[in-house]
Amino acid sequence: MVNVKTILLTLALTGTATAQTTVEFWHSFGDAKRTGWIQARADEFNKANPGIKVVPSYKGSYNDSLQATILAARQNKAPALVQIFEVGSQLALDSGAFQPVSGIKAVDFSDYIKPVINYYTIGGKVNSLPFNSSSPVLYFNQELMKKAGLNPKTPPTTYSGLLKACQKIEAAKLGATCFGMSLNGWFVEQWMAQQGASLLNNGNGRQGRATATNLDSAAAKNIFSFFKTLQANKAFTYTGKLEDWDGSDAIFTNQKTVFHITSTADIGNIRDAAKTSGFTVGVGVLPIADGTKRNGVVIGGASLWVSKSVSKAQAEGALDFALYMTNTKNMADWHKLTGYYPVRQSSIELLRKQGWFTQSPLQLVAFNQLTKTVPSPATAGGLNGAAIQTRKIIEEGIQKVLAGQSVDAAMQETKARADAALNEYNANFK
Amino acid sequence: MLKPAATRAQPTTEAEERAVFRGVALPWAFLLPSLLILAVFVYLPALQTLRLAAYRANVILGTERFVGLANFTELLLSPAYRQVALQTLVFTVLTVSLGLLSALGLAWLASRPIRGANTYRLLLIYPYALSPAIAGTLWLFLFNPEIGVVNQILGSLFDVRPRWLDTPSLAFGLVTLAAIWKGLAYNIVFYLASIQNLPGDVMEAAEIDGASGAQVFWRVAFPLLTPITFFLVFTNIIAALFDSFALTDILTKGGPYTGNAGATTFLVYQLYQDGFVNFKTGAAAAQAALMLALVAFITWMQFRVGERQVHYGA
Known part of the structure; x- marks a missing residue:
């Protein structure tokens, strides 16, 4: 049967x-x-x-x-x-x-x-x-902002705006650090694009194989200097581990930071966690370097x-x-x-x-933020076969700045290592 | 696999001693299934790895270019790889020595005739049941600099909040400590069993002769525990070299970057990064070959030292 x-x-x-x-x-x-x-x-x-x-x-x-x-x-x-x-x-x-x-x-x-x-x-x-x-946005704790005398209706949209808000937060002694995020090369890619700057040569690796990074550019320096100022003002915190999305979200939802940057894909989760923790979360555009028009996100x-x-x-x-x-x-x-x-x-x-x-x-x-993006090689995003590795190298560079290294030294080392990784990848095609 | 302790040889009968295979084919036939499995899953991949180590290869692109020994010279000359090797050495020495000492001490205490000894033993052994990934996640929660329990306590008591995961020395210490804790249960199980098997008459004789507690431990018990200690030293070395992977991956991702490499990047994590994250297959194969040589050396040492130094009793 x-x-x-x-x-x-x-x-x-x-x-x-x-x-x-x-x-x-x-x-x-x-x-x-x-x-x-x-x-x-x-x-x-x-x-x-x-x-x-x-x-x-x-x-x-x-x-x-x-x-x-x-x-x-x-x-x-x-x-x-x-x-x-x-x-x-x-x-x-x-x-x-x-x-x-x-x-x-x-x-x-x-x-x-x-x-x-x-x-x-x-x-x-x-x-x-x-x-x-998805793309990155600014998350903020509305109650803590009010306590520091900041208006949650007008969140900072630039580096200097954020740094100014940080001074008020520091003065208000909230028992929370001003700003925190997961250290991820993805954000650096976004901040380069926002300034209309390509991360890689050869049209961001889209006209030809990228052979060098633009990590020695003025646009890159703006980003590294931003972290240097944050470090000097003790206005930044993170778990200390690279690409620790969950850890940095937890720091924000536990009200240990006032501002936070992460992906739009986390809006639902963070809103719910904020509710449990007893505060209202606000979302604003990604704060960008000063003196540039907003070119949009990758x-x-x-x-x-x-x-x-x-x-x-x-x-x-x-x-x-x-x-x-x-x-x-x-x-x-x-x-x-x-x-x-x-x-x-x-x-x-x-x-x-x-x-x-x-x-x-x-x-x-x-x-x-997404629909207003200006099409260009910069906002189309960099293409590079060693991207997984170069992303990590950039994160390690920022981490060194946060540990106290000078901007110039960190940038020089980061560029040298990232370019070496590109060359090593490209050698596969010789 | 090693035998943890020597078993007393049984007197063999003459018939057993003379039981040999007639002919050549039969023993090989018995061995064939094991050899086939070993060949498919161990020997062939190992040979393939040795071959790849001589190529500049990328598994995704499928590119292979013969470079001879260039992968090896690059590795051995690279300051990053040297730093990783040195870190691995320090990490291994620390986890093995501190791990075994504390396991022996705890096992000794837990085997005293005290009330609730079974509960203590259970609590000491349970971390063995945790997977390294879960252990790593637990430590990550505990040592989160902003919201972790450890810093909340330290902050309220002493007003210090160490940055555990991005201060190179602290991160290194933390991973070492976590590895020791993770290995503790395994070592304690073996020490507990061995301590309970110590010959009672010898210990009693020592006590009657007026030996103090410390003397009984160091002069009588410790020498009798050398076979198990020897076994544990080598299993712990191998664990420190290979099993540290999951713990570092979850706790620190090999970071923070200091000098020329991540402070908690050890040989096996470097291999994983190059082979499976950055797809530098040739370089990873060369590292695998170096680690193979290392393990071969450790195994050789084990047999050599084992023959000469360890007292297995009568």
Whole structure:
């Protein structure tokens, strides 16, 4: 009896398997909330398209999943669709394991928010489909600001504005440090773009392979000097560990800092934690260097890449699913769930119609910051195959300034190390 | 794996002694399954690593260029790698020596005939059940300079709030301390078992002869514990070299950067960074080869010292 059943089941399964195109989708969301959302979209898509079976699976961190994809591709077993983080873009491109999504079939990209699609457009081709995108904003503790005699309606928008507010906070003796954030190279990339300055030579690595960083520029010096002043005034704190997002969020939500900078993707979590802790959080634009116009932000997050070695049917299935998952309604939904930007103009319209921005006005600042971004190589973001390493080198440079080293010495050392990392990467192509 | 303590040799019968395989094929057939598994999961990857160490390679790009011994000379000449090696040495010496001393002391105290001895033993052993990742997270919470419990206490008592994670010496000390604490339970289990197996008559004889508590410990118990101490020294060295990875990754990410490298970046963390974060596969393979040589040397030392110095009793 059991045997007959097993045989029938096997037959049924092989029967459907041959009729279907399977699309493996590897992503890096390990939490139930986001994994569940992706699985639900896949189920809907599979139901609507009986010929395609999308199988999403969590493949560990962005780094692990990139490596797993490449190794699978070498054995012709690559997943059709992979989520890859923005610093891995050049590396993914250089690996030759992926194909530009714009080459699979004609897709209308005009609905995508300009700075987002710009990041992923390389050499005139849209390489990957934007998925989870965010940018940094200023978070502030409204009650502590009032106690220090500051107006939460007009949060600082520049370095000097922030430093001035810090003096008032210091004078008010609140038992809290003025400002804190996770040390992450991502913020330095943003602050360079805001000043309209490229982080890398050769058009931010977009006209040709980047061979040197612009870490000796005046724009970079503004950023390093800002941290020097913060250090000298004892106006900055963090956990001491690099890229410690959770630790620095916890310092802010425990009211040990008045100002905080982190990703827009954390608005929901921080708002809730602030409520528990008993204060009202405000959100403002990213404070930038003085004496420059606001050029806007570089997108951070990840995008969806289609493997080169898969069949035409799989590639099309992968793209169709990616487009479905990021359609107008789904992106608006994704934004409400996670706080990531909905990457389409039409999704923003939909959210506006639904009255989302009056319900959660904190998000509006983030949107304006993104939609007002001036397109340029600087705001398109730097491309560099050693970006994971150079980002860390920049963080270590800032850390040295915070430990008391002079700005010039720290900048010189940081540039030398970052340039060496670029050269070492580029030597792979000689 | 090592035997923690010598088992008394049983008298063997003549038949057992003469039980040898006839022919060559049969023993190999018995060995074949193990050899196959070892070949696939150990020997082949090790050979592949040795090969890669001679190339400038990047696993993502799939590029490989033969560079001979350049990876090794670069590593050995690099001030960053030398600093990492020196840090690893200091870290290993500290965790092994302080770790074993405190484990021995605690195990000695916990094996005294006192009320609630079982509870003490349980509390001493439980950290072994924690994964290094969880242990790291716990320490990270405790030593958060702004909101961690440690600084709240230090702040209210002495008005000092040390920056544990970005002061190089403090971060190094913290990781060392965390590693000692994490390894403590493992060492205590072995010491407890050995102390309970110490021959009671010898100890009693010493006490009757008028030896003080300290004398009984240092002159009688300690020498009888050398086999287990010897075993623990080597397992602890290996643990300090390799298992420190998760703890550093979570607690400090190898930082803070000082001199030419992160103050808590040890050999295995450097290898991970180069191989799996920055994808410098060739350089990472060369580091793996150096660590292989190191482990080979330690194993050789273990056998050599083991034969000459350790008293296994009769």
